[in-house]
Amino acid sequence: xxxxxxxxxxxxxxxxxxxxxxxxxxxxxxxxxxxxxxxxxxxxxxxxxxxxxxxxxxxxxxxxxxxxxxxxxxxxxxxxxxxxxxxxxxxxxxxxxxxxxxxxxxxxxxxxxxxxxxxxxxxxxxxxxxxxxxxxxxxxxxxxxxxxxxxxxxxxxxxxxxxxxxxxxxxxxxxxxxxxxxxxxxxxxxxxxxxxxxxxxxxxxxxxxxxxxxxxxxxxxxxxxxxxxxxxxxxxxxxxxxxxxxxxxxxxxxxxxxxxxxxxxxxxxxxxxxxxxxxxxxxxxxxxxxxxxxxxxxxxxxxxxxxxxxxxxxxxxxxxxxxxxxxxxxxxxxxxxxxxxxxxxxxxxxxxxxxxxxxxxxxxxxxxxxxxxxxxxxxxxxxxxxxxxxxxxxxxxxxxxxxxxxxxxxxxxxxxxxxxxxxxxxxxxxxxxxxxxxxxxxxxxxxxxxxxxxxxxxxxxxxxxxxxxxxxxxxxxxxxxxxxxxxxxxxxxxxxxxxxxxxxxxxxxxxxxxxxxxxxxxxxxxxxxxxxxxxxxxxxxxxxxxxxxxxxxxxxxxxxxxxxxxxxxxxxxxxxxxxxxxxxxxxxxxxxxxxxxxxxxxxxxxxxxxxxxxxxxxxxxxxxxxx
Ligand code: PRX
Numbered sequence: 129x130x131x132x133x134x135x136x137x138x139x140x141x142x143x144x145x146x147x148x149x150x151x152x153x154x155x156x157x158x159x160x161x162x163x164x165x166x167x168x169x170x171x172x173x174x175x176x177x178x179x180x181x182x183x184x185x186x187x188x189x190x191x192x193x194x195x196x197x198x199x200x201x202x203x204x205x206x207x208x209x210x211x212x213x214x215x216x217x218x219x220x221x222x223x224x225x226x227x228x229x230x231x232x233x234x235x236x237x238x239x240x241x242x243x244x245x246x247x248x249x250x251x252x253x254x255x256x257x258x259x260x261x262x263x264x265x266x267x268x269x270x271x272x273x274x275x276x277x278x279x280x281x282x283x284x285x286x287x288x289x290x291x292x293x294x295x296x297x298x299x300x301x302x303x304x305x306x307x308x309x310x311x312x313x314x315x316x317x318x319x320x321x322x323x324x325x326x327x328x329x330x331x332x333x334x335x336x337x338x339x340x341x342x343x344x345x346x347x348x349x350x351x352x353x354x355x356x357x358x359x360x361x362x363x364x365x366x367x368x369x370x371x372x373x374x375x376x377x378x379x380x381x382x383x384x385x386x387x388x389x390x391x392x393x394x395x396x397x398x399x400x401x402x403x404x405x406x407x408x409x410x411x412x413x414x415x416x417x418x419x420x421x422x423x424x425x426x427x428x429x430x431x432x433x434x435x436x437x438x439x440x441x442x443x444x445x446x447x448x449x450x451x452x453x454x455x456x457x458x459x460x461x462x463x464x465x466x467x468x469x470x471x472x473x474x475x476x477x478x479x480x481x482x483x484x485x486x487x488x489x490x491x492x493x494x495x496x497x498x499x500x501x502x503x504x505x506x507x508x509x510x511x512x513x514x515x516x517x518x519x520x521x522x523x524x525x526x527x528x529x530x531x532x533x534x535x536x537x538x539x540x541x542x543x544x545x546x547x548x549x550x551x552x553x554x555x556x557x558x559x560x561x562x563x564x565x566x567x568x569x570x571x572x573x574x575x576x577x578x579x580x581x582x583x584x585x586x587x588x589x590x591x592x593x594x595x596x597x598x599x600x601x602x603x604x605x606x607x608x609x610x611x612x613x614x615x616x617x618x619x620x621x622x623x624x625x626x627x628x629x630x631x632x633x634x635x636x637x638x639x640x641x642x643x644x645x646x647x648x649x650x651x652x653x654x655x656x657x658x659x660x661x662x663x664x665x666x667x668x669x670x671x672x673x674x675x676x677x678x679x680x681x682x683x684x685x686x687x688x689x690x691x692x693x694x695x696x697x698x699x700x701x702x703x704x705x706x707x708x709x710x711x712x713x714x715x716x717x718x719x720x721x722x723x724x725x726x727x728x729x730x731x732x733x734x735x736x737x738x739x740x741x742x743x744x745x746x747x748x749x750x751x752x753x754x755x
Contacts, residue, residue, distance in 0.1 A: 131531045131542065138545035138575070145545065146576055150174060150383070152390035153184045153426065156356045159383070163573060169594045169601065170581065171573035173384035174359035181363055181386050182258035183354045185425035186221055189214045196402065197430040200453055201247035204436035204445055205294035206325065210247060217254075217425075220247070224255035226350035227343045231319045233286050235260030235355055238365070240284035240317070241411075242266045242275060242306055244293030245435035248323045248340065249411050252288045253421055257363050257382070260355035264365040264377070267412025268293050268302060269632070273642065273692035274375070275309035278367050279317070281377055281583065286319045288340075292327040296437060299327040307331075359383025365583045366414055368517040369635030370592060371624045377583030378414075378517050381576075385520060388546075388577025389423040392521045395529040395545065396513065398485065399457045401428030406449060407459040408434060413632070414517040415490065419459050423521075438464055443471035447479040447506075454483040461491045461631035465502040466661050476505045486511050490522065491631035492663040493619060496537045514540035514619055516605060517633065518593070520577040523547050523570075523605075524617050539616040546575025550602070551611055554623070557600045560611075567623055568609040569602040625718065627656030627664045634697050636718070639666055642692045643685050643702075648672050653708050654699060655722040657754060665700040667725055667754050669708060669745065678704045701754050707741045709733070725749055 138145040143162040150159070159177025186198070194215040202209045212220065233239060239256050241263055243249040249265075256263040264282040266275055279287075287310075291303040303322060310316055322332070323340040332339075363382045367375040393399045397419075405424035409415035411433075424431040432453060438446055450458065468476065486509040487502065494512040503510045512535075513525035526533050526541040533541070543549045550559050551566035560566040572594075581589040596604045608620040622628075625636040636654040643652045651671040659665035670685060672678050682702040689698045709717045712735065720730040724746050733739055 129530055131527050131533065134530060135543065135545055139548045142546065142573070142575075146173065146387065149391045149576075150177075150387050153179060153383075153386045154188050155179050159359055165573045169572045169574070169590065169603065170586070171578075172360050173381065173576040174387070177359040177383055178356040179359055179383050179386065180257065180354045180356055181382055181422060181426070182221060182254045184386050185422055186214060186218050186254060187354065189428050190218060193402070193428055197404075197453075198425060199247060199250055200404075200430060200432045201245075201250075202432060202434050202436070202449060203246070203294070204440050205297065206327070206435070212247065217251075220251045221254045221258060222351050223344050223347045224248070224251040225258045225352035226347035227321065227338075227340075228255055228259060228261060228286065229352060230343075230347065231286060231338070233259065233261050235357070236262065237286075238262045238264055238282045238284040240264045240266060240279060240282055240287045242268065242287060242289045242302060243323070243411070244268045244290060244300075244302070245410060245433050246290060246323065246325070247433065248288075248290070250421055250433060253411070258352060258354060260357045260361060262362050262364055264367070265411050265417070266367070267410060268300070269412070269694045269696040271691055271694040272305045272308040272312060274638075274694060275306065276312035277375065279309060279313040280315050281367070282365055283315045284317050286321060287317045288321045288323070290323045290325055291330045292325060294327060294435065296440065301328055303330040307333075357382055360580070362580065364417065366417060366517055368414075369626055369633050369638060371626070371635070371637060373635065373637040373641040375635070375638070376588065376592065378579045379581050379583045380520055381580050384576030384578075386422070386426055388521050388575065389418055390426050391545065393423055393427040395527050396522050396525045397423075397457050397488065398529045399424070399427055399429060403456040404430040404432065404453045405457050405459070406432040406434070406446070406453070406455040408438070408446065408464060409459070409461070414520060415459065418521055438467055439471065443468055443475035444478050447476050447481060450481055450484050451479040456483055456485050457488070458484060458486070459488040459490070462489050462494045462498055463492065463630040463662055465489060465498050468505075469498060469501050473505045481506055481508065484508055486528070488513055490515060490540075492628045494538075494540075499537060509535070511535075512540040514617070518579045519574070520579065523549070536612070536616050539612070539618050541617070542615055543617075544575075549617070551609060552597055552600065552602070554597075557597045562611055562613045565608060565610050565620060567597065568605040568607045568617065568619075569597065569600075570605065571602055574603060627666060629656070629659075629664050629666060629696065630662040632696050634666065636666065638693060639668065639689060639697050639699065642689050642697070643668055643670065645692065646681075646685055646688050648674055648677060648681060649685065651708060653716045653718060653721055655718050655725065657722055657725045659700070665754065666697065668699040668702045669705050669721060670702055671705060671708065675706070701752070703745070703748050705745055705748055707738065707744065709741045709745070710737050711735045712737050721745065725754060
């Protein structure tokens with residue numbers, strides 16, 4: 129099979145291509161039509177077909193794999209390690225589904241999951257899709273304000289949580305933050321299900337809070353039938369950051385998602401049923417949804433959920449797991465590789481890595497020194513891949529399962545099947561040829577697995593993604609890129625205000641809104657600047673209301689971000705300044721702030737109202753450069 133001809137077919141004849149791919153999953157009732165694109169840009173895949181993600185991920189494997197390990201839950205924080213066979217996973221998911229049903233959760237209801245990397249989080253997600261409920265997993269690093277805005281948007285009937293997570297040997301409270309978020313939210317969930325790990329003391333609300341262990345006991349032997357849903361039925365909502373302060377609920381379907389994941393396991397990851405997949409992301413991110421939970425399980429593989437850092441008890445821990453569970457495919461982020469790079473490489477070679485075929489890295493640019501180092505350290509192919517919360521699965525990758533293709537440093541590779549990707553000139557929307565920098569766009573229809581819409585806001589889906597290039601209705605990735613003569617794409621950074629800190633996608637506007645909540649902040653601008661370890665770091669510039677009272681303002685702004693958004697969004701520095709660079713129409717020129725903070729030339733500043741402002745800011749930064 130040639131990649132080029134197959135890719136062309138996937139674009140020219142999606143019905144034939146995806147019709148074939150659909151055979152990878154179980155359909156309780158066949159679909160009537162592969163693609164309905166009668167109402168662009170809304171693509172409906174496999175409409176009329178009845179299926180269920182939980183059935184495909186769990187029940188379907190019982191015939192051949194009942195006693196094969198499906199899930200390995202490892203916590204180097206609590207020193208626990210537990211495996212679940214497909215049969216045991218099936219039983220746990222049924223118990224969880226029974227708890228949902230007993231508490232009134234029905235098809236289409238939302239369940240918000242605010243949990244660390246524990247096995248019950250996997251049960252909670254699978255139990256939702258089993259009964260046709262829609263999950264919305266919120267990353268555990270987010271604090272009460274972020275959580276409250278997601279609760280109000282998703283309006284969950286039930287929230288599943290733990291009392292705490294753990295990081296670096298310390299308990300990280302979850303339940304108290306959730307209680308605060310529910311207080312802040314207008315829409316209150318009827319029930320909160322708490323998995324008590326015994327890490328911290330916490331209070332409960334009578335009539336609302338349920339203890340998971342007690343509930344599980346009540347439903348120990350319950351079996352909950354699969355709810356067959358239309359392929360277009362929403363399986364989940366996952367919030368992500370954009371240009372505005374309000375996170376967008378990326379809404380995903382059922383059938384298209386399952387088919388896309390299944391095909392990616394073969395075409396991109398070259399993973400085989402019966403093997404073990406180890407993805408080090410978190411269930412709160414899109415990579416965790418696709419490649420910790422659904423992709424490997426749909427493919428009949430064991431998956432590892434890991435709670436902890438890559439360095440505890442030592443830098444060999446991930447590789448020890450590779451040896452122990454014979455991991456064949458591993459998936460992580462460049463930041464993790466950069467963290468390991470600071471350690472003794474002997475930790476990586478101490479273990480037998482013969483089962484491992486490749487390490488996939490995604491989420492942020494993979495710099496050449498890191499790629500070369502990790503390749504040298506483990507002596508396995510390093511596969512960069514590019515995608516977004518919105519696309520749901522890799523958009524650009526070396527399609528290793530299709531054809532042997534050369535890797536090119538700095539490039540995640542070529543478009544995956546179904547992705548019709550182009551580079552457009554941002555000035556005149558003209559399509560660009562090779563070696564010209566432009567905005568990476570995708571021509572509709574988006575392939576299976578991509579977002580259906582923004583939850584509850586079709587207009588926002590259109591205006592945010594499809595109307596940014598004047599005169600062309602194309603999906604904008606908001607990434608700059610370049611394509612070489614062989615069609616390989618290179619990613620050159622975001623066109624909007626989204627930053628990427630240690631592979632975590634954050635909106636600078638959200639951080640600005642949080643800081644402006646401080647009583648002594650008059651104006652604030654946040655930009656992302658280059659960081660050797662995390663890829664990017666947020667830094668803030670604040671104009672105080674009372675300039676005579678700023679001794680503790682930096683620390684207070686950081687605290688405000690910690691308590692509203694979460695420590696992951698905390699800026700590395702908060703510079704107190706007297707003015708911000710603005711255009712004559714009053715817009716903050718973030719591009720210039722970023723350049724100055726990175727020690728670069730700010731470029732054309734002729735549109736700026738007061739050109740001396742940048743020199744002042746440069747002075748402030750020079751006194752205390754970002755670390
Ligand atoms: O800017 C691109 C960057 O991360 C953004 C998407 O982040 P998120 O929605 O969290 O999804 C991550 C899924 C892997 C993109 O718009 N990005 C992602 N992968 C790469 C990347 N930048 C460079 N190289 C990559 N491989």
